[in-house]
Amino acid sequence: MSRLLQDAVSELSKLPGIGRRTALRLAMHLLRTDSQAVLDMTEAINRFRTQIKHCSKCNNLSDTDVCPICDDNTRDNSTICVVEQVADLMSIENTRQYRGLYHVLGGVISPMQGIAPSDLKIEMLIDRIEQGGVKEVILAISTSVEGETTLFYIMNRLRNYPQLKVTNIARGIGFGDELEYVDELTITHALMNRREIE
């Protein structure tokens, strides 16, 4: 097998979810693609990898020292929504319903994977609260075991600020979900937290 092809395939198959067969298919696709377009792609990847910054306020990915969300003075800076990762922030932004700020933890506490609270941007969050002006912290963290651990850890840390309102995003049956396929824990929670129809 060609050394050049072998190298390209072995590099591509280092990507998560991409096996050798998919990597080979990708390589064949690249061969049919204009070489300038391939160069544009690899340059965009390297630019992203070397030039991207983390927002010094909220830890969001940013081209600048402070991200456009933190920099936007039309947003409500008294509310901080805490998320695990940038992708979660983007999902919330896509709803166009939330006008507060964010705080990106950069993961969840996971003793199994060796991720301690100090590996996450929790102190950075506490610092923001210490600076004053924050009225509400919304915890939008996943319901996995690691997520719940992280949630309780942060809730514990926030007990020192009794004026602060700490909320959790609502859990329940998603719109369009069929009850038949929803897990028991979610149904139990949705039943217990039922609301009177007004």
Next chain:
Amino acid sequence: MSRLLQDAVSELSKLPGIGRRTALRLAMHLLRTDSQAVLDMTEAINRFRTQIKHCSKCNNLSDTDVCPICDDNTRDNSTICVVEQVADLMSIENTRQYRGLYHVLGGVISPMQGIAPSDLKIEMLIDRIEQGGVKEVILAISTSVEGETTLFYIMNRLRNYPQLKVTNIARGIGFGDELEYVDELTITHALMNRREIE
């Protein structure tokens, strides 16, 4: 959203089978990867795209003008196995059972996709046969409508060489396949082509 991230995601999502969500996941993975490793990956891709050649004899991908298979004088150069694409050649090579040469067509005849016989390396195959020394041509082409069209087209062209043995790879039930899940055409074919147990 960060321009750098947006560019990387939009470039990655141009790859086949990679949507925006997967592209974002890949970008996040790259961010956790050492930047030198990312550079190594992109360099391998560009090297592959710009430096790879097609073997001047069999159209296999090659680092050199003639591929190592065509260049290997321990192989039987009287037999040519015709395949659609390089991936098929690699699958056959992986069996380590075939010691002849190959001919990579570079696709199949597809009027729907505007691929005519002249877009494939069929003339190149005829030229090889014209040069003499070829005793058998094995057609290892897929059984799709386009594959069968290609098969018949090549078989017709090879009628001009009555001394040439033209064979087709055997179709039947794959090892490990459960009869219950095999399509009717394959079962019909496997029944009609049943062999006496020796």
